[in-house]
Amino acid sequence: AQSVTQLGSHVSVSEGALVLLRCNYSSSVPPYLFWYVQYPNQGLQLLLKYTSAATLVKGINGFEAEFKKSETSFHLTKPSAHMSDAAEYFCAVSDQRGTSYGKLTFGQGTILTVHP
Amino acid sequence: NAGVTQTPKFQVLKTGQSMTLQCAQDMNHEYMSWYRQDPGMGLRLIHYSVGAGITDQGEVPNGYNVSRSTTEDFPLRLLSAAPSQTSVYFCASRYRDFNEQFFGPGTRLTVL
Numbered sequence: 001a002q003s004v005t006q007l008g009s010h011v012s013v014s015e016g017a018l019v020l021l022r023c024n025y026s027s028s029v030p031p032y033l034f035w036y037v038q039y040p041n042q043g044l045q046l047l048l049k050y051t052s053a054a055t056l057v058k059g060i061n062g063f064e065a066e067f068k069k070s071e072t073s074f075h076l077t078k079p080s081a082h083m084s085d086a087a088e089y090f091c092a093v094s095d096q097r098g099t100s101y102g103k104l105t106f107g108q109g110t111i112l113t114v115h116p
Numbered sequence: 117n118a119g120v121t122q123t124p125k126f127q128v129l130k131t132g133q134s135m136t137l138q139c140a141q142d143m144n145h146e147y148m149s150w151y152r153q154d155p156g157m158g159l160r161l162i163h164y165s166v167g168a169g170i171t172d173q174g175e176v177p178n179g180y181n182v183s184r185s186t187t188e189d190f191p192l193r194l195l196s197a198a199p200s201q202t203s204v205y206f207c208a209s210r211y212r213d214f215n216e217q218f219f220g221p222g223t224r225l226t227v228l
Binding site for chain 2: 004009034036042043044045046049090092103104105106107108109
């Protein structure tokens with residue numbers, strides 16, 4: 001079984017400040033990990049993904065995430081927040097094999113607010 | 117390519133009514149899935165399909181039916197709508213060899 005926990009349902013930062021969105025996962029087999037972003041009234045867009053290559057993954061819009069197996073974490077960061085980053089962010093996990101292969105399990109989401 | 121398309125964008129039903137949410141993709145993806153999104157709960161998998169003629173249940177399948185007669189289409193049927201099915205529904209697709217899932221724009225359903 002796999003699961004995802006996103007710490008903090010709401011995160012608020014000032015424009016130019018560091019963005020840190022936390023994600024911890026559990027998986028019985030090596031996982032694939034994803035971060036998706038959802039802007040208001042839109043579908044989900046892939047920000048970045050970890051598929052067992054480099055542990056530091058760079059995505060679109062200046063975001064990156066680091067896979068830490070020992071901590072079962074995949075936190076999302078951006079050095080300097082922009083107003084346009086305001087959205088809801090979802091962490092998701094998928095098993096690389098087994099009965100859960102290919103099925104995405106999502107965290108509950110974190111709403112990011114960026115203040116001027 | 118249009119990607120993943122969903123119709124309708126909005127729908128209001130009365131309890132007990134039936135309807136079908138349409139999903140189509142033009143990327144020749146083998147895998148297609150339906151999710152529902154509820155506040156504070158992320159997205160939960162309803163049903164999925166690994167190819168034409170093959171479907172399986174996800175995390176929250178009760179009250180929903182699916183079929184996959186073609187690679188392109190994956191409709192979701194509500195046989196007797198209930199207020200608990202008020203949600204935003206997303207369809208997604210991907211290639212069989214593992215890759216990112218592409219999401220449609222969603223259908224916002226309200227059941228009164």
